[in-house]
Amino acid sequence: MVKKYISFFISGALILALVLTYFLNDAFKDFTDTTFEILLSEDKDRIHEYFQQFGIWGPLAIILFIVLQMFLIVFPSWLPIIVAVMAYGFWWGVLISLLGIVIASTLGYYIGQKLKSVLLTRILGEKKIKNMDFWIKNYAFGSVVLFRISPFLSNDGISFIAGMVDMNFKKFMLATLIGITPLAFAVGYFSRDISTLENGLYWVGGGGLIIYAFYIYFDYKKRKKS
Numbered sequence: 001m002v003k004k005y006i007s008f009f010i011s012g013a014l015i016l017a018l019v020l021t022y023f024l025n026d027a028f029k030d031f032t033d034t035t036f037e038i039l040l041s042e043d044k045d046r047i048h049e050y051f052q053q054f055g056i057w058g059p060l061a062i063i064l065f066i067v068l069q070m071f072l073i074v075f076p077s078w079l080p081i082i083v084a085v086m087a088y089g090f091w092w093g094v095l096i097s098l099l100g101i102v103i104a105s106t107l108g109y110y111i112g113q114k115l116k117s118v119l120l121t122r123i124l125g126e127k128k129i130k131n132m133d134f135w136i137k138n139y140a141f142g143s144v145v146l147f148r149i150s151p152f153l154s155n156d157g158i159s160f161i162a163g164m165v166d167m168n169f170k171k172f173m174l175a176t177l178i179g180i181t182p183l184a185f186a187v188g189y190f191s192r193d194i195s196t197l198e199n200g201l202y203w204v205g206g207g208g209l210i211i212y213a214f215y216i217y218f219d220y221k222k223r224k225k226s
Helices: 006-024 026-040 044-052 057-068 079-088 090-115 120-124 126-131 133-149 157-164 169-190 194-225
Strands: none
Touching (some): 026 044, 044 079, 057 079, 079 090, 079 169, 090 157, 090 169, 157 169, 169 194
16 A cells, blocks of 8 residues: 555655755745745846856756656646746756756656556556557557646656656657657746746647647547558
């Protein structure tokens, strides 16, 4: 039972550790309050100046947060992209975000591979795993692209799943980049006007879902005929 819900236990442990640190460490509390106050101000010049004072540690902190965000399921995966763009401008912000996502995806993939023997087999069983071969061989690439491009699907969970089902790593990373790059650019673009961000995310995510649904439908009909 513990192994089945390991991701939730890890998420809960990290959140609890952050909450305890916030209330028990005054320096961390002041830093967190100041950071959130500046980010919520939506003053781009102020946000830029604030992160510039950290030098190289600023981008590294954003990359670290993207990696930790795999386990902090209460935070949306596109939030660090907005922070990066506000702090370092559109191009550098998108580049920092993509680097962080590549690192997080790689880590998640290999964690999934390590956990597959204790999780996937027990949850699904050997027979169902074998039945997944058809989907993995034919639709895994598109599935990863869809999950990456949609801001409302489990963007991070797909990394664990890809590792668990032994998807080819190169194909997984290519699909990740194909999906996450337009999302990162869209989030970076729409985050310049927060009022339009939600509509922009719906268009990007909804468009990707519709395209993928059509692809599955026509590909399935083609395979059924042959």
